[in-house]
Amino acid sequence: MHSLKYLAGYPPHLQDKVRELIARDRLGAMLADKYPEPHAVRNDGQLYDYVQALKNRHLRKAVPLGKVVYDGKLQVLKHALGTHTSVSRVQGGRLKASREIRIASVFRDAPAEFLKMIVVHELAHLKEADHNKAFYQLCVHMAPDYHQLEFDLRLYLTQLELGRS
């Protein structure tokens, strides 16, 4: 039986449905059908602009963005769907906090909706460090279907691993 590490926090009946999709070899096709749109955010410069645009729309007053990069070494699950570090630097005599956002490079080739989901997740961390209620409210504010997207992203990552093995 497939252990479904990306779905460990979800109810057993949902996990069973996913196992059934896998057993019938339907998971990949289902996701491709539901998320056909690729995105054009190919490099770190484009990623920075993409993140900044979303931030301007929803979180204008949050701390300024620092570096924004795709990171090939980041493991999505281990780093809780991304990573978020605070970097403080002295700028012109004043301590200015800026935030670095690293996005696992698997998202470079993922459907557009999943890139948006992970960026929304990381932007929400500019205001909330933990995965608490306020954090998810921010996520839903930026992406109303956030919870469905996160679930489907976990399916996508599951499918990617199946394809590799």
Ligand SMILES: [Zn+2]
């Ligand atoms: Zn997080």
